[in-house]
Amino acid sequence: MKMKMRPVMPDIVTGARIDLGRLRASILEMAAIGATAAGGVTRLTLTDEDRAARDLFARWCADAGLTLRLDDMGTQYARYEGRDPSLAPVLLGSHLDSVPAGGKYDGPLGVLTGLEVVRALRDAGLRGRRAIEIVNFTNEEGARFEPAMVASAVLVGAYTADFVHHRRDATGLRFGDELDRIGYRGDAANRPGAIHAYLELHIEQGPVLESENLPLAAVEGILGIRWFNVTLRGQSQHAGPSPMRSRRDAMVAAGRIIVGLRELALSYPDPVVATVGRLRPVPGVINQIPAEVVMSADVRHWTDEGLAEIAGKAEALMRRIAVEERVEIDIETIQNVPPTRFDPRLVELLDASIQAVGAPSRRMVAGAGHDAKYMNDITPTAMLFVRTIGGMSHCESEEIAWDDARLGAETLLRAALRLAEEP
Numbered sequence: 001m002k003m004k005m006r007p008v009m010p011d012i013v014t015g016a017r018i019d020l021g022r023l024r025a026s027i028l029e030m031a032a033i034g035a036t037a038a039g040g041v042t043r044l045t046l047t048d049e050d051r052a053a054r055d056l057f058a059r060w061c062a063d064a065g066l067t068l069r070l071d072d073m074g075t076q077y078a079r080y081e082g083r084d085p086s087l088a089p090v091l092l093g094s095h096l097d098s099v100p101a102g103g104k105y106d107g108p109l110g111v112l113t114g115l116e117v118v119r120a121l122r123d124a125g126l127r128g129r130r131a132i133e134i135v136n137f138t139n140e141e142g143a144r145f146e147p148a149m150v151a152s153a154v155l156v157g158a159y160t161a162d163f164v165h166h167r168r169d170a171t172g173l174r175f176g177d178e179l180d181r182i183g184y185r186g187d188a189a190n191r192p193g194a195i196h197a198y199l200e201l202h203i204e205q206g207p208v209l210e211s212e213n214l215p216l217a218a219v220e221g222i223l224g225i226r227w228f229n230v231t232l233r234g235q236s237q238h239a240g241p242s243p244m245r246s247r248r249d250a251m252v253a254a255g256r257i258i259v260g261l262r263e264l265a266l267s268y269p270d271p272v273v274a275t276v277g278r279l280r281p282v283p284g285v286i287n288q289i290p291a292e293v294v295m296s297a298d299v300r301h302w303t304d305e306g307l308a309e310i311a312g313k314a315e316a317l318m319r320r321i322a323v324e325e326r327v328e329i330d331i332e333t334i335q336n337v338p339p340t341r342f343d344p345r346l347v348e349l350l351d352a353s354i355q356a357v358g359a360p361s362r363r364m365v366a367g368a369g370h371d372a373k374y375m376n377d378i379t380p381t382a383m384l385f386v387r388t389i390g391g392m393s394h395c396e397s398e399e400i401a402w403d404d405a406r407l408g409a410e411t412l413l414r415a416a417l418r419l420a421e422e423p
């Protein structure tokens with residue numbers, strides 16, 4: 001959350017050089033799979049496009065001399081062996097699936113930068129004490145099969161493999177059947193055992209780094225989330241003959257709640273947010289005061305105490321407005337995701353590595369979920385954010401600057417090699 005300057009750390013990776021041209025070519029070749037006319041990518045998980053992306057990644061890994069494993073979720077692991085194969089590996093991962101009409105960098109930048117890191121080490125004849133494994137997690141996005149991030153969730157025991165294999169897409173196809181169809185169902189025995197650390201490089205997907213003219217950030221954690229489903233019940237009446245002062249209007253209560261939640265979030269510093277994304281009036285006709293409005297509310301904060309506080313204030317605000325508008329209210333908590341706090345030592349290492357490549361460092365908290373959220377439950381984890389042009393993501397105009405990609409890769413190389421050298 002703050003900027004810090006520290007002395008430059010000694011260059012521990014002399015000899016290993018990131019080849020930006022190779023990284024760029026790999027990202028663009030990957031982006032051609034499922035490419036859209038407007039410059040984006042549609043590569044939903046377990047589709048033919050996803051299979052082609054996996055095949056290409058596997059070929060590049062084999063060419064780089066990496067050993068590939070496939071687990072029962074279809075997650076790919078490409079291992080660059082360490083000097084002591086008995087030690088737990090360092091994992092560098094992200095995902096190759098996309099949302100419909102998504103961008104070229106959300107996911108692939110992390111996977112392919114990881115690949116570039118081991119290509120650079122191999123070219124320099126360098127090998128860490130520990131192995132480095134590049135990970136392509138299946139179905140990070142959750143765009144075809146809900147929920148999102150199921151493959152890392154299974155690794156940490158948040159879902160069973162059976163639960164995930166039985167998820168169905170909108171057309172009724174099963175996750176497990178589609179995994180078989182594309183030939184990417186592996187073995188549970190190939191899941192990672194002990195893991196030394198997990199690092200995920202990802203685009204920021206927001207405007208903060210750009211607004212501060214910074215290329216990179218060390219990510220300290222992920223915002224916790226509370227979701228409410230709110231039902232407001234008033235009196236349905238004809239719009240014409242009902243005097244304003246006698247109404248019990250559920251829609252007016254909903255409108256005041258929307259504005260009130262925005263004001264509540266604005267009373268906190270960034271990155272605290274509150275959002276109403278769904279609103280359904282019943283019956284929803286032009287000349288009738290709605291009898292009922294069903295709406296959502298989403299509040300996010302980076303600490304447990306802060307999340308409990310803003311969620312409590314949001315609930316009190318909604319109840320107060322309901323009383324003032326003389327409508328009944330039901331508030332149901334439908335999702336409660338605690339904030340993720342990444343490993344402070346790894347965040348510090350990324351911070352120092354950013355400065356070592358000559359960039360100013362900044363720490364921030366991620367607003368969206370990533371596989372790193374689950375990995376943090378089983379191994380020391382941190383993320384590295386790369387500036388996203390215009391803050392645009394999950395859209396075809398998603399862009400980065402190649403200089404930022406180079407700085408990100410150099411940072412990841414340093415941090416990964418440092419971790420791989422640890423006894």
Ligand SMILES: [Zn+2]
Pocket residue numbers: 095106107140202
């Ligand atoms: Zn992503």
